[in-house]
Amino acid sequence: MxxxxxxxxxxxxxxxxxxxxxQPHLAGLPLAMVSDEGQAQLVSSLSPEASALGLHLRQPLRDAYAMCGDLITRPExxxxxxxxxxxxxxxxxxxxxxxxxxxxxxxxxxxxxxxxxxxxxxxxxxxxxxxxxxxxxxxxxxxxxxxxxxxxxxxxxxxxxxxxxxxxxxxxxxxxxxxxxxxxxxxxxxxxxxxxxxxxxxxxxxxxxxxxxxxxxxxxxxxxxxxxxxxxxxxxxxxxxxxxxxxxxxxxxxxxxxxxxxxxxxxxxxGSAPEPVSPAKPPDRFSVRLSFPDPIGLEGDVAAGLERLVEQLCARLKAKGRGARVLRIEAHRCDGLMEWQTVSAAVASFDPLRLIPLLRLKLPGIDAGPGIDMLRLEAIGHDALHDRRMAGHKVAAQRGQQRKDQGAALEDLLGRLGARIGMEAITRRHPASSHIPEKSAQVLAAAWSDPAPDWPEPPTPRPLLLWPPEAVSAEDHPTPPSAFRWRGRDFGTLDISGPERITPEWWLDDPAWRSGPRDYWRIDTDQGDRLWLFYAHGGTMSSGWFCQGSFA
Structure with a gap:
């Protein structure tokens, strides 16, 4: 041995x-990398030119500048x-x-x-x-x-x-x-x-x-x-x-x-005690390529080649228990140039039937030029997947499969929309743990969140439209006005419902809630509008009437 x-x-x-x-232009210059340790900035790496001037590692930055006024620094x-x-x-x-x-x-x-x-x-x-x-x-x-x-x-x-x-x-x-x-x-x-x-x-x-x-x-x-x-x-x-x-x-x-x-x-x-060398596990890389004997340029030929690549890529992903979330298409042309497109899926998957439609949406953005002699497909983003098996009696299994199919259809829709307008542009709302009306919901990216569960029932109905509070010209009194002016229009009150008192969150200093507690009223007007008005009792700001929403 x-x-x-x-x-x-x-x-x-x-x-x-x-x-x-x-950045090759920094070669030959006194250069230092600086790291923050607590409240101090210390030199963490030096170029040969900086070391020749007497600078050393873990030296305070102010001392380094005192020794070398021309020192170039970059953050670590x-x-x-x-x-x-x-x-x-x-x-x-x-x-x-x-x-x-x-x-x-x-x-x-x-x-x-x-x-x-x-x-x-x-x-x-x-x-x-x-x-x-x-x-x-x-x-x-x-x-x-x-x-x-x-x-x-x-x-x-x-x-x-x-x-x-x-x-x-x-x-x-x-x-x-x-x-x-x-x-x-x-x-x-x-x-x-x-x-x-x-x-x-x-x-x-x-x-x-x-x-x-x-x-x-x-x-x-x-x-x-x-x-x-x-x-x-x-x-x-x-x-x-x-x-x-x-x-x-x-x-x-x-x-x-x-x-x-x-x-x-x-x-x-x-050597009296063992100390093994533990190599790092190489990261999983999933990529396939397809070379052509003659250059291709038709969109249908490129789509056919990608279908073959997707099947090979999905087989490798499935063997490793991974699902592709972000795919990169590379089209290497015979003139030495390379065209590429990136497509994101709403959910990680190794099913070719769900990935192929997304790839087809990106083909118009690839310029074949004089011809494409090689296609390469790589999963640059992938997540772990686990197979699920339905258990229970027949009816429960059928219901679970139906919900699974509906979720897959929604995910495919999100993937197709995201391929056109971007995944970040598709959002959904989730309930938030706050009694403040404008904070009762949060906006999440649809591709990286699950559908919201049952929304909690508010103590009183909430308006369909909600906007920042707008001042209402009315008598400064807690009783709802019989007539008021809002957005340049005069309104008369026909019916009122309320009040619902909402107080600000005392543990947060929200500038919009410095007017103190609010009494919310639902008011039916003679103009056919059903508005959500509140009376601010005044805190660090003056009291008065405001409009914040509109019911259907």
Whole structure:
């Protein structure tokens, strides 16, 4: 059985280099990424130009500006950085199928049984370094028998092979990479300095011989064991500054005084305790494509090709228990251009008969040009689905199937409407837990909500139309007026019904309800209108009559 070998990759400038890849004009400039920690803004990533000016990580932003007035800053984007690390995770799969992320800026690769395919560990490490240089990324790496040892070599070993540390209690600081100028410049740099990668003798010092990781770990600082900084300070005050100082110490005494965590990390780095590499499960991707011997251009031919693709895609979705919610159609033309359309369904499904009509609605938006030689269909949004089986007597089963069919018809209607006007334009109303008339209902997207249950019965009938309160010219008295003027028209009162008193929500300061409690009346007028009027008793605002709705 081959010896276990672990490769640890550390990208010390992942934040700024990800941004430079997206915005090449920032290359060669002093650039820093800033993160918010409490009430302070700290530097989280630096470009080589910014580091050359004396800036360092976790430095307050005001101090960084004082040292470099031309410093360019951008806010840290953890989600974008995490997504980019996921892209690097897929890239690292070319070297081994056993890859895991080490957030926020590292990768762990199990090279057991894989290094000989590339000509050995040194050749593989040089290939990894060259690939990172082509990607515009600075990288430091370490290869050892254990995950802990490889992690420590990647982060705490200097490029020249000497242990990188500072005097005093600052020994836990990670090593700064010495930047070598690459001879060839990449297109992404636009004149900026190329990222540094370990090569030659510096790379050999990052590879621990089989079974001798302790020799390279001994001169490294204790912080390389991945323990808390507070524990590092305690050990430093006792004179224990390097891993070699701990190797010869009794395990029982270390565990009793500093906790079991220190002993576990030390044993994992030395190989005495297991620490497996758990690869992240690759995300489910559902896409199919169809190539044609001759280009096609008729809408019917494209529709026929999509029908074949939908059946294949739905079979894959059903096998995984997933349902497509958002589909992307790609039409690759023979002139090198690509036309695409996106369609959303009201509910996730793997039924081809429900997805094909939605796709047909998007075909007029595809320009075939000189001809289409390949179609590709991808489910860019999909949800988990579970099969349901009706149980019970025959009548209950029939009723349940009828309700299911009615719901499917409504969902198909929403899907067709959404393909034309957009899913966000289709809404439905749900009851809300508020006694305020204008807050008694909430608007939800129809595609992402279920039909509303039975609406609660209000104490008195509510008007069919409801609008913001409008002032009514009438006598300022709680008794309903016999005549009033509203919207430039004069009304006479024929019949009244009420009142219903509604008080404002005392736990919310709503400006529209600062007029105090309201007495609502239903008033039949001589003009044929049945209006919903209320008298505001006055609070921080003056009292008076207002109209807020109209009955059928």
């Amino acid at each position: 081959p010896h276990r070998r672990i490769l640890s990759l550390w990208f010390p400038r992942l934040g700024v280099e990800r941004l430079i890849r997206a 984007q953890p989600r974008h950085k995490e997504a980019f690390l996921g892209v690097l995770h897929r890239w690292a799969g070319r070297y081994s199928p056993w890859v895991s992320t080490a957030p926020p800026d590292g990768l762990i690769i199990d090279l057991t049984g894989c290094a000989h395919l590339f000509g050995g560990e040194e050749v593989l490490a040089e290939q990894v370094a060259q690939d990172c240089l082509d990607l515009g990324l600075s990288v430091q790496m370490g290869i050892a028998d254990t995950l802990g040892a490889a992690w420590a070599l990647a982060r705490f070993t200097a490029q020249n092979g000497a242990a990188s540390h500072r005097s005093g209690d600052a020994i836990d600081q990670e090593a700064r990479a010495t930047r070598s100028r690459a001879g060839k410049r990449r297109h992404w740099t636009r004149g900026g300095a190329a990222p540094s990668v370990p090569t030659g003798p510096a790379l050999q010092n990052r590879i621990a011989p089989i079974g001798k990781a302790w020799q390279m770990l001994s001169p490294l600082p204790i912080a390389a064991l991945r323990i808390d900084p507070q524990l590092v300070d305690q050990l430093n005050r006792l004179g224990l500054r390097r891993i070699g100082d701990l190797i010869g110490q009794p395990r029982a005494g270390l565990a009793r005084r500093f906790g079991r965590g220190l002993v576990d990390k030390l044993d994992q780095a030395m």
